[in-house]
Amino acid sequence: MRTPELQPIEAIKTKLANEERQRIRRGILSQLILARQNRHFHGTYGVSDNNRHAGFLPAFQDLSSGSWIISQFADGRPAPMHLLDGLPQEWICRRDQSGRALSTREGIVAGFVRDGIFYTREAAVQAAAH
Template sequence: MMFKQEVVASPSTQTPTSIRRFSPALILGFMPAFRHRDSGEVRLCRGADGQLANQHLFDALPAYWIAERDEDGCSIALVAAVEAGYWRSDGFWRLIDLLHPNLDS
């Protein structure tokens, strides 16, 4: 699959079966992202300036992914179909996947 910084797609999610502790080195290469479960569309997190972010930010998400904004127009809640996670290599990792990683052998 070709990686695009703006939008990436993940056709499936894996549900790991065992609980493991992982080294901090495992998180290298993980990029904060959000996925819309209905469409499978994944967006990397970006700051208001458009630069890739190192944390989960709502700034550059499509308007239809936003459920609520504050009085200043800043996004404060996402629609239920959007989940936080991380993009690594060629797949989306849900937060629960980090607790139960299905690592390459």
């Protein structure tokens, strides 16, 4: 019986990173991706803690319809950070056994709303700087 060749850890990490980039490009979010986005935007206005004082609220947008929703806890209360549990059912593609949202369908992006306008994380960084 032949044993399969093992891939070097660097190749596995690269493959996983490429798969994650593809999910982000397609607009598939998970709590892990949200945490990584927070690390990427750490120290900028692309993170809730840093832009709240400028009137930004964490939100999500459906790219196909343009509709957006303020981030909420599962019970509907506004959340101070990006949480998947309060999203509309049709935006969620996967839940765990207890019903917690694990990931969104394609086309959902995290960002912020200020004065009724949705901003991506990148756009919030630029808008808050001016």
